[in-house]
Amino acid sequence: NDFSGVLDLYIYGVSVVFMLWMPTKVEPHSREQILMILRCCRPLRIYSLVPHMRRVVYELVRGFKEIVLVSVLLIVLMFVFAICGVHLLGGKLARCNDNKIVSKESSLWKF
Secondary structure: OOHHHHHHHHHHHHHHHHHHHOOOOOOOOOHHHHHHHHHHHHHHHHHHHOHHHHHHHHHHHHOHHHHHHHHHHHHHHHHHHHHHHHHHHOOOOOOOOOOOOOOHHHOOOOO
16 A cells, blocks of 8 residues: 555565576676666665664755765865865975986986
8 A cells, every 4th residue: 555565565576586587697788687677676675664764764865965065065175185285295205216217308207
């Protein structure tokens, strides 16, 4: 009658079909691969079996906007510090560790 019952029936049906068929070799873009992809829905059963999981998923979806905003803020902050680090330390840490190279012109790398 509800969504969880339909989901359980769907998951059990796909699993039974897969167990009866049990392919030995799975070609790309074949019926076997589609059936294996449909079996990925099995973890969705936890949504119907654990009542508190619905609340967790609801809160995650509701807070998605804030999570994205904080992520963007952190990326911008990291970008600012990366720019400062390049300006402060750019070129100062580069040192050649090959004794055969005496000048920049004799190296393989062209700067």
